[in-house]
Amino acid sequence: GDSVTQMEGPVTLSEEAFLTINCTYTATGYPSLFWYVQYPGEGLQLLLKATKADDKGSNKGFEATYRKETTSFHLEKGSVQVSDSAVYFCALVTGTASKLTFGTGTRLQVTL
Amino acid sequence: EPEVTQTPSHQVTQMGQEVILRCVPISNHLYFYWYRQILGQKVEFLVSFYNNEISEKSEIFDDQFSVERPDGSNFTLKIRSTKLEDSAMYFCASSGPATNTGELFFGEGSRLTVL
Numbered sequence: 001g002d003s004v005t006q007m008e009g010p011v012t013l014s015e016e017a018f019l020t021i022n023c024t025y026t027a028t029g030y031p032s033l034f035w036y037v038q039y040p041g042e043g044l045q046l047l048l049k050a051t052k053a054d055d056k057g058s059n060k061g062f063e064a065t066y067r068k069e070t071t072s073f074h075l076e077k078g079s080v081q082v083s084d085s086a087v088y089f090c091a092l093v094t095g096t097a098s099k100l101t102f103g104t105g106t107r108l109q110v111t112l
Numbered sequence: 113e114p115e116v117t118q119t120p121s122h123q124v125t126q127m128g129q130e131v132i133l134r135c136v137p138i139s140n141h142l143y144f145y146w147y148r149q150i151l152g153q154k155v156e157f158l159v160s161f162y163n164n165e166i167s168e169k170s171e172i173f174d175d176q177f178s179v180e181r182p183d184g185s186n187f188t189l190k191i192r193s194t195k196l197e198d199s200a201m202y203f204c205a206s207s208g209p210a211t212n213t214g215e216l217f218f219g220e221g222s223r224l225t226v227l
Binding site (some may be wrong): 004034036041042043044045046049089091098099100101102103104105 | 115116118143145147149152153154155156157160167168170203205207215216217218219220221
């Protein structure tokens with residue numbers, strides 16, 4: 001079956017540091033890939049997505065590139081801010097199904 | 113901005129009791145979902161609901177679980193006889209009328225603690 005593996009957290013960074021959160025996947029079909037973010041006290045929100053190989057999703061300074069050859073969708077940001085502190089979830093969906101398969105989530109803590 | 117709302121935010125119950133978790137999806141959305149996350153584990157799909165019926169469910173969603181859209185605005189998850197292992201954060205989500213693209217809108221979650 002489909003699965004998503006994310007790096008263990010928490011990740012603690014100083015403001016303006018470079019962020020990478022690794023995500024790899026296995027899927028029976030040709031998945032669409034997503035990063036969702038959950039800020040404290042809020043629901044999960046779609047951060048970015050990519051629907052085919054070599055697509056780059058981007059939003060709010062975050063980027064992730066769909067790498068079919070390495071089955072990866074790593075999340076990056078060049079300079080994190082305290083307001084980026086949240087839990088980040090990598091997810092996939094295959095076909096036209098609406099059932100997202102999530103990773104465990106990675107907590108990011110950014111300090112001044 | 114429209115949002116999905118869930119109640120209660122936290123419920124504590126005794127094992128064997130019935131629990132109903134409530135959700136108000138975004139008003140023009142047609143697809144509704146329940147997911148759950150046991151502490152430290154992955155967010156897991158439970159069930160999807162479209163056109164007043166279940167469209168897909170996971171192995172977790174056994175006879176103890178049911179969903180209902182009783183009045184055209186609420187979407188509920190009922191657990192008939194809770195077990196300790198039902199303790200988790202339950203997320204409701206909805207998505208719009210377009211062909212599904214994986215863009216779900218989630219509520220803040222309802223934390224269920226079974227003692």
